[in-house]
Amino acid sequence: MTQGRGPVAWGRGAGRAPAARRVGAVTATALDVLARVFGYDAFRGQQAEIIDTVVQGGDAIVLMPTGAGKSLCYQVPALVRPGTGVVVSPLIALMQDQVDALSALGVRAGFLNSTQDGHARRQVEEAFAAGELDLLYLAPERLRVPSTLELLDRGTVSLFAIDEAHCVAQWGHDFRPDYLQLSLLHKRWPTVPRIALTATATETTHAEIARRLQLEDARHFVASFDRPNIQYRIVPKDNPRAQLLELLRTEHPGDSGIVYCLSRASVEQTAQHLVDQGIPALPYHAGLDREVRATNQSRFLREDGLVMVATIAFGMGIDKPDVRFVAHLDLPKSVEGYYQETGRAGRDGLPATAWLAYGLQDVVQQRRMIDTSDGDAAHRRRLGAHLDAMLALCETVECRRVRLLAYFGQPSTPCGNCDTCLAPPESWDGTVAAQKLLSTIVRLERERGQRYGAGHLVDILLGKRTARVTQLGHDSLTVFRVGTELTEPEWRGVVRQLLAQGLLAVDADGYGTLRLSVTSADVLTGARQVELRREVVRSRTRGPRGSAQGSARTGGAAPELDAAASAVFERLRAWRASTAKEQGVPAYVVFHDATLREIATRAPASLDELGTVTGVGVTKREKYGPALLEALHA
The missing domain is CATH 3.40.50.300 (P-loop containing nucleotide triphosphate hydrolases)
Structure with a gap:
């Protein structure tokens, strides 16, 4: 400070x-x-x-x-x-x-x-x-x-x-x-x-x-918790740092944003990866020296275009209005936490992205953390309920926003500005696939008395004679090669969704091995049908700098500036950055982006006209008006 x-x-x-x-x-x-x-x-x-x-x-x-x-x-x-x-x-x-x-x-x-x-x-x-x-x-x-x-x-x-x-x-x-x-x-x-x-x-x-x-x-x-200018997107995790890099380069070049990671090590490695790729990024977690944390936070608030890579130790109350994206590389523990963290994007009402990469290992890790957590059974039930709600948001085939708002007790209608609205996923009857997977676990437990992780189970279902499969003799099981109708990523999606639905459980042995849950028997006997989500290949739904494309509802999002106004806006941003640096304050303390956009569009010619712009009060008009008008009409 x-x-x-x-x-x-x-x-x-x-x-x-x-x-x-x-x-x-x-x-x-x-x-x-x-x-x-x-x-x-x-x-x-x-x-x-x-x-x-x-x-x-x-x-x-x-x-x-x-x-x-x-x-x-x-x-x-x-x-x-x-x-x-x-x-x-x-x-x-x-x-x-x-x-x-x-x-x-x-x-x-x-x-x-x-x-x-x-x-x-x-x-x-x-x-x-x-x-x-x-x-x-x-x-x-x-x-x-x-x-x-x-x-x-x-x-x-x-x-x-x-x-x-x-x-x-x-x-x-x-x-x-x-x-x-x-x-x-x-x-x-x-x-x-x-x-x-x-x-x-x-x-x-x-x-x-x-x-x-x-x-x-x-x-x-x-009030309604709806933030219509934020586009919610949850993607299957597949090399998340590469996926993040693509998001930043194709949709948010030069934008300020926050990337959340679960561990301190992941924070530092991700921040360094972005820096190595030419994207200015800073780490933030509780293990860093206090002065380093304070310096990094100060830079993020005061400089344009910085990416903060952080654990959830960072962010509450952050008043930076022009955060254009919030990305999660790990699954949040609750919908409340997810909403609070994604809400740091787009405070100025302009288009912003909430992006989450979510995969099987996230579910395994979170389930195991709950099973081994301190506290009594009631505490673990609460943690489990929080996670179940978060998984339901990730796995829904319905509008993300409808599901998110329903968690807070607020009814809504499909938004047209989330991934499931823009590219609706299919649902399919996964009962047979689930039975094959659960049967594999049953046979391994009954015949060999052992449990295994998702990768080994999928290898058996696909009929892969890996060194481990053949060494253990698992290529002789009756379930060997019964699952060739699905690809390896599809099978991992089946495992993930069964875990999300509580139809499969994670052992507390620390190795991510899988076991039957109390509801698995209903699937095996056919008493319960299993509906699963099939991922779709998505095209990019945002243009550079967070501009919305084809959205049915973008809330208060401002229209794109034309070329002339855009050039003026960048000139005003440069003036603002210089002024803020001289005064040692964050840029938004001088003026918000939304105010500069309006000034760039309306081009006021006098202090009186400037005073009619939203966000320009008497004190700011007197303090900054002359210099701003000079920069505007330079």
Whole structure:
């Protein structure tokens, strides 16, 4: 974290609004703040109702997808209500950037966390006590420190915002024990409104947030989790690094993106592979030195065109709007985690790709990890249920988005912008194939008393007289060469899907050997029919830089710029990069891509015209306007 810019930014109070007055469902003052500070002329979705609830002193729980404007739901009320809005956030490494972004808008903001020295903390504390802050960000562990509670008593708190509220859920995907103490906010300051926000929560997690934070009586706002600008694609894993390289070269050259891997070793090897292939990439995992992690994260946020290769230790709260793709080289453990991670793409509403390479070994590995995990049987059942839902998403022949939204309890219709909509897979009756595979396992166990992995079973079914098959005498089995109607990849797909459906199980021996499950007998006797998915050969469905092709629903995706506007847009991006570097802030703090695209298209000729562009508030127009217009008309 960069401390040289100071731990707090406060000035003339450009963000502070006069006393609110009621106009319909939302205050006129809130709309004025939205336009003057943030540069938007209208609220979206449920924002107006949420903001009005908090402005009037009510509590709220907000479930809203990434990129839908959750931050405005507490930032605007904090600028309308008297006092300082206190934001509790686990995102310690990002607080400086959050403060920088607000400072660029003229909002007085500061933070308190473990990265600061005593002098920096005192500066922030004095500013808060003097009423010189509009927003104060706190790490949750700070509320365990008595002096922090005493500090809040010395000032005027306008609201408490609990960001990333899913962290309170013990069986959610990012549990934080420090969040369990946040019910004290209501006990100590019962008249201060609270707003808890998260981008992802099942009905169970939603209920746990309300219970643990004592927000049962709050108003609950649940927006659609649909991110129509993201194209979801899950492909069969076959040399995943080569598949990733093709994705980046053919569809996302020069784009910023995130690649998730399961292990630290895979992170470092994949990052080096991309660098060797001429793609700028950085590693990020918990095993790296803290300064290295901080530097890599800072570079990713501030530079265009970098690829971050990471474990899930990276990403929560990342506010980079122009992430054009999120790729997974390993199977996520839950749909919640997958949704949260893919949601880091396309925060600006422009087309983005969520790409996952998924194979048999992923299923074997995840099943084995669950069987050998610490915890009681109930814990393993929960992990198994999470994995089953993730596998169902991978194996579905239906719309990915419909399946994804159904997991969060939201009905939907086929989207036209996922792989199963753009190239529908076939389903086929795999009962006989499943019986052949399961019979092979039965014969090996009965006749030889041993179990084997998928590769050896497939060799037997295909009649391959490998050295191992002949040495073990398995070419004499009655099932030898009974499966030649399918290819080796097809047989591996059968194994994968039987594992996904629970019709086959993985031994806990650590070697990936396969055994019958409790439901295998139903297949062997013919009591259960097995429907399987047949993969189709897909053509590329996106053009360079994430442009959608042939999509029936691309949501808020902006149209492609023509050649002239595209050249202007790149010139403005270069100006923005230079400006951001001079100021030591991420490029999006200056302006988002969507704002630069609109400027490139409309070509405003004056500061007044520039002020009508979405995302250009009063402070940014005054601060950047002259230089931007000069770059625009150069």
